[in-house]
Amino acid sequence: MEVVVDHPETMNMLGLILKLILEGNLQDPDMEKKARRARGNLRLGAGPMKATLIFEGDRLVIQRDWKVSGRAKCAASLDTFLGIGLGKNPFVPFLMGKISLGGNLLWLLKLMPVFQVK
Amino acid sequence: MEGSEIKRRLVAILGEDRVKDDEANLEKYSKDMTEAPEVRPNFVVFPKSTEEVAAIVKLANEARLPLTPRVAGTNLGGLTIPSPGGCVVDLSQMNRVLEVNPSERYAIIEPGVTFEGIKQHLDEGRYDLVIGYPLSPPWTSVVANCLLDGLGNLSFRYGTMAEWINGIEAVLPTGEVIRAGSCALSPLWFNRAPMPDLVGLFVSWQGTTGIVTKMAVQLWPRRAERVRTFIMFYTWKEAFEMLARFARYNIYDDIGGLSWVTSKLLFKIEKPGPKDPNEPIFFLYLDISAEDKEELNLKLRMMNRELERARDQGMQIESPMDVKTLVAINPDFDKFAEFPTYLDFLMETKGRGLTWVGTYGPVNRLAEGAEKCEKIMWDHGFPPTLVIRPMKGGHYAVLRCISIFDRSDPADVKRAAAVNAALCDQVLEMGYIPYKSPAWAVRKFLPRLDPGYLRTLERVKEMLDPNNIMNPGKWLLGTEELKQALKSKG
Numbered sequence: 001m002e003v004v005v006d007h008p009e010t011m012n013m014l015g016l017i018l019k020l021i022l023e024g025n026l027q028d029p030d031m032e033k034k035a036r037r038a039r040g041n042l043r044l045g046a047g048p049m050k051a052t053l054i055f056e057g058d059r060l061v062i063q064r065d066w067k068v069s070g071r072a073k074c075a076a077s078l079d080t081f082l083g084i085g086l087g088k089n090p091f092v093p094f095l096m097g098k099i100s101l102g103g104n105l106l107w108l109l110k111l112m113p114v115f116q117v118k
Numbered sequence: 119m120e121g122s123e124i125k126r127r128l129v130a131i132l133g134e135d136r137v138k139d140d141e142a143n144l145e146k147y148s149k150d151m152t153e154a155p156e157v158r159p160n161f162v163v164f165p166k167s168t169e170e171v172a173a174i175v176k177l178a179n180e181a182r183l184p185l186t187p188r189v190a191g192t193n194l195g196g197l198t199i200p201s202p203g204g205c206v207v208d209l210s211q212m213n214r215v216l217e218v219n220p221s222e223r224y225a226i227i228e229p230g231v232t233f234e235g236i237k238q239h240l241d242e243g244r245y246d247l248v249i250g251y252p253l254s255p256p257w258t259s260v261v262a263n264c265l266l267d268g269l270g271n272l273s274f275r276y277g278t279m280a281e282w283i284n285g286i287e288a289v290l291p292t293g294e295v296i297r298a299g300s301c302a303l304s305p306l307w308f309n310r311a312p313m314p315d316l317v318g319l320f321v322s323w324q325g326t327t328g329i330v331t332k333m334a335v336q337l338w339p340r341r342a343e344r345v346r347t348f349i350m351f352y353t354w355k356e357a358f359e360m361l362a363r364f365a366r367y368n369i370y371d372d373i374g375g376l377s378w379v380t381s382k383l384l385f386k387i388e389k390p391g392p393k394d395p396n397e398p399i400f401f402l403y404l405d406i407s408a409e410d411k412e413e414l415n416l417k418l419r420m421m422n423r424e425l426e427r428a429r430d431q432g433m434q435i436e437s438p439m440d441v442k443t444l445v446a447i448n449p450d451f452d453k454f455a456e457f458p459t460y461l462d463f464l465m466e467t468k469g470r471g472l473t474w475v476g477t478y479g480p481v482n483r484l485a486e487g488a489e490k491c492e493k494i495m496w497d498h499g500f501p502p503t504l505v506i507r508p509m510k511g512g513h514y515a516v517l518r519c520i521s522i523f524d525r526s527d528p529a530d531v532k533r534a535a536a537v538n539a540a541l542c543d544q545v546l547e548m549g550y551i552p553y554k555s556p557a558w559a560v561r562k563f564l565p566r567l568d569p570g571y572l573r574t575l576e577r578v579k580e581m582l583d584p585n586n587i588m589n590p591g592k593w594l595l596g597t598e599e600l601k602q603a604l605k606s607k608g
Contacts, residue, residue, distance in 0.1 A: 008387055012394035013378075016385040017447055047436060048352070048396035064394060078350070079437040086446055117446060 001032050006063040014049040014081075015062045021085060021115050022053075022060060028118065035060055035114050041068050042111060045075030045100075046082065053115070072103035074112075087116050119181035121160055127181075128163055128205075131173045136164040136211075147188070147198075147206045151465070151472040153523070153534040154196030154556060159186070161205040166212055168287060168295060168331040174207060175329065176293035178587045186589050187325045189230055189259035193266055194474050195554035197324050201590050207329060209259070215239045216332065222308045223247060224284050224334045229261040233458040236260055240337070247337035250279065251457035253505065255465070258458075261333045266554045267322045267478075269509065269516060271372045271405060271457055272338060274365070277510035278478075278553075280321045284309055284334035288320055291328055291583035299334065307334030319578070322553070324592040327582050341407035343414040346455065348444060349425070350398035350436040354492075356428075357400040358484040358506075360435070363424055364404060365481070365512030369417045372405035374507030374516075377488070382501070383463040384450045388522075390501045398436065400488075400506075403454070464503075469524025473534050475541040475559070476518040479550030481508055484515055490544050491519045498537035517550055560594050569607035576600060 003022045005011050011019075026032045038055040043066045045051075052068055054061040076084065076099040084090045084099075090112065093099050101108065128137045138144075139161050149156040161183075165171045178185050184204035191198040200206050213230030218240070225247075227236065234256035236249055250270030252263055263270070264279040276282060285299020285307040298316035301307040310317050319327050351357035357375065364373050378399050382390035393399065404421060408414035421438065428435055444451035453459050464472055479487070484506055492502040503520040519541050523534040535558075542552060542562050552559045564572075579586075579595045586596040594600040 007391075009389060009391035010394065011387070012397040013381055013385075014397070016382070016387070020385070020448055048434075049394065050396065077436075079439065082439070082443065082447065086443065 001026050001036050002059045004059055004061045006061055011062070011064055012049045012051065014044065014046045015051040015064055017082075017085065018044070018051060018053065018062055018115055021117055022062075025114055025116075025118055026060075031114055034110065038107070038111055040071030040104075040107065042108065043070035043073040043075075043103075044081075044115070045073070047078035049078070050075075070103055072105065072108035072111075073101065074108060075100045084112075085116055087118075119183075124177070124181050124183060125161065127177050128161060128174065131170055131177065132163055132165060136166075138162040138164075147200065147208070150191045150193070150196060150198060151470060151525075152194055152196050152556070153471065153473050153525075153531045153538070154199050157199050157202050159200035159206050160203045162208055163205060164208050164211045168289060171207065171209075171289045171329050171331055172293045172295055174205075175289050175291065175587075178205065179292065179585050182585060182587065184587055184590050185329075187229075187329045189262050190232070190255070190257050192254050192258045193262065193554050194472065194476070195266075195324075195556045195559075197266070197554060197556070197589075197592055209329070212331065218243060218245055218247070218337070219306070219308075220245060220247065222306060223337045223339070224307060225249070225337055226307055226332055226334045227260060228332060229259055229330060231260050232257045233260055233263075237458060245337075246340050248340045249335065249337055250276070250282070251459070252279070253459070253461065255460050256458040260335060261330055264333060264335060265320055265322070265330060266324065268554070269507075271374075273509050273516075274370060274372045274374070274507060275511070276336070276338075279335075281510075282336040283317055283321070284336060286317055286320060286330050286334075287332035288328040288330045291585070291588040295331075296328075301334065319582070323595075324554075325589040326579060326592050326595045327588060329588075341409060343408040343411060345406045345414065345418070346441040347404050347406070347421075347438040348441065349402045349404070349438045351400045351402060352398055352434050354399060354485040354488045356433045356435065357402055358481075358488070360424075360428055360433070361402060361484070361506070361508060362481055362512065363428070364402075364421070365508040367420060367424075368511070369406065369420055370404050371407050372507070373402070374505070375400050375402040376506075377401075377492070377502055377504040379501045379503045383503070384448060384453070386463070388467065392496075403441075404438070464520065464522060467522050467524075469526045469530065471523035471525035471530065471534060472520070473523065473538060474518055474520045475538050475545060475552060476516070476554060477545045477550035477552050478509065478514055478516060479545065479548065481512055481515040483548050483550075484517060487517050487545065487548055487550065490548075491517070491541055494540045494544055495519060495521070495537060498533055498540065500533075500537055517545065555593065557591055557594055561599070564594070564600075564603050569604070572600075572604055572607065576604060
């Protein structure tokens with residue numbers, strides 16, 4: 001499955017971090033299958049930076065900002081977001097109100113491992 | 119003297135193997151990474167001792183052969199580009215660490231000792247001492263970086279690397295050998311004071327006053343605990359306000375920072391476009407070392423307290439991130455975890471061109487300087503790679519603007535020269551002074567130079583180097599242009 005950054009030269013750091021994590025994770029066949037089956041847009045936010053993961057089956061596009069509507073959303077401060085990205089359990093910061101979640105939470109939870117460093 | 123006779127005499131001093139005049143070598147030594155035009159020397163020689171250097175210099179006087187000392191040529195000022203038909207004196211084979219003095223904390227080294235070399239020597243010898251490292255390749259010469267007023271990761275505490283020099287041995291342009299510093303009087307090379315400081319005759323003179331063959335450089339205790347932490351800022355103003363606040367505390371080994379472009383380069387975006395207005399503009403890093411955990415935790419608490427205070431005042435500052443966290447996200451961040459380091463993302467680019475305007479100047483104009491330089495770089499089509507740090511406890515600062523370009527593309531070379539010229543005009547206007555100054559930069563600040571200073575420079579040069587053989591033209595010394603400038607100053 002191909003990970004494509006939309007306009008890499010102007011992509012923010014969040015998008016570039018996500019690309020690195022996703023490319024690593026999608027080497028795992030189970031993870032790849034999960035991402036390939038997913039359809040829809042996932043809005044992610046780290047501090048003021050925003051990016052959208054667009055699941056298109058064969059391609060996963062990373063787009064800057066939240067230009068398209070999202071099936072789910074996960075936003076937090078940069079360090080909380082990076083903590084989750086580095087594999088920390090998201091439930092504790094969620095219970096502490098440090099993460100803002102929205103949309104289809106079941107779908108989001110299913111996809112969360114895709115953007116967490118293995 | 120005929121070229122063949124010069125070669126015969128050089129071979130008599132060094133042997134056939136250490137005198138090169140083949141095309142491949144002459145081509146290799148005719149250039150560096152910058153936009154400086156290539157100049158072909160006639161010879162490249164590789165001395166191994168002070169005596170051999172002295173013999174080469176004496177011959178050069180006789181033959182009026184211009185000499186250019188060189189080790190790695192990584193100075194980014196075109197300072198090792200030779201004179202036409204001259205001779206490059208490659209000192210890389212003089213690469214011995216002659217002594218490490220653990221009690222007075224210095225090492226006596228030859229000019230070919232690299233940062234990688236001295237680290238290895240200190241590590242393998244299990245010395246409880248370290249040296250500071252610049253953000254330049256591991257094969258950079260320690261002596262050259264000291265002599266060119268370069269800096270390292272201990273410069274926030276201890277100033278430019280020239281200030282770390284305890285003493286030198288040098289071959290003067292006439293071939294005589296001199297020692298300066300305490301070693302002129304004592305068997306120990308422990309300091310430059312309390313004697314008239316002749317070491318200064320070789321610092322920032324860019325090899326125009328002689329060839330340094332030995333140097334005592336200061337070392338510092340190896341600390342048990344060490345943390346490098348990065349803090350991201352969203353505005354220049356807040357970044358430099360915090361940089362100045364951190365600099366007030368005497369708890370950091372190093373404070374410095376990199377503009378957002380560096381992070382993009384680390385993610386292999388070669389030509390980053392305009393920044394997302396929502397992403398951080400500046401990565402400030404703080405190096406903290408300590409004898410034990412207790413000291414380290416205290417220092418970290420002080421750092422966090424200052425950050426809390428700033429947030430309470432409304433500043434938008436991200437939480438500090440240990441460099442290990444950044445490495446976990448992007449393994450390429452390890453280039454900032456251990457020194458010496460090789461910043462391949464700056465050097466292994468298309469056409470391998472790298473240039474800069476590196477300056478020392480006021481801390482309180484950093485934000486304004488960064489903003490103005492950023493604009494100039496964009497105007498010339500270069501993403502603004504800025505490196506900034508306070509020096510020597512915050513008495514002054516470094517502001518460096520780095521441009522990556524394609525040396526094989528004449529239009530790009532021209533663009534690199536143009537951006538440097540514009541940046542130089544800007545920084546001079548703001549009171550910053552270029553270091554490792556190429557001749558073109560000296561030309562720019564010549565009208566501003568104090569006439570008495572300039573006259574004294576010229577006199578010293580003439581006195582030490584009557585035949586003008588030592589790296590002629592660097593700092594414009596020994597040139598007709600400088601003489602004319604002096605005349606016009608009256």
